[in-house]
Amino acid sequence: MTGAQPEEPTTTVPDFTSLHPSNDRYLLRNLLWCHACDVPMAPSQAPSFLGAPRPRTYHCPHGCRETILRAEIVEERAIAAAGERATIRDVAPLFMQSALELLIRQVRVASNDSDLVFHWRT
Numbered sequence: 001m002t003g004a005q006p007e008e009p010t011t012t013v014p015d016f017t018s019l020h021p022s023n024d025r026y027l028l029r030n031l032l033w034c035h036a037c038d039v040p041m042a043p044s045q046a047p048s049f050l051g052a053p054r055p056r057t058y059h060c061p062h063g064c065r066e067t068i069l070r071a072e073i074v075e076e077r078a079i080a081a082a083g084e085r086a087t088i089r090d091v092a093p094l095f096m097q098s099a100l101e102l103l104i105r106q107v108r109v110a111s112n113d114s115d116l117v118f119h120w121r122t
């Protein structure tokens with residue numbers, strides 16, 4: 001897996017007729033991996049501060065990260081990246097997780113949050 005060559009961009013139109021609905025708010029539940037530990041990142045919620053809404057986060061189950069990874073930020077980046085490869089703007093939120101799983105094999109996140117590496121399905 002490491003050392004795999006980045007895939008060439010493809011113009012293949014994915015088969016969105018196979019999408020299935022999901023109420024899972026963590027769009028990258030099965031896709032986001034900790035690059036350092038080579039394990040899936042776990043959905044979680046940050047502790048509440050003074051009654052403010054608890055932000056959705058992902059964390060490495062091995063505890064290698066010291067900073068919180070905000071779910072909205074990484075999910076927006078994944079949607080934006082996927083949108084450069086396929087027309088997903090018409091995909092309803094209920095089907096977005098399925099659409100991302102159709103396009104993305106893995107999103108590997110380094111300890112530096114700005115360093116996301118996408119591995120695409122062909």
Ligand SMILES: [Zn+2]
Pocket residue numbers: 034035036037038060061062063064065
């Ligand atoms: Zn880790």
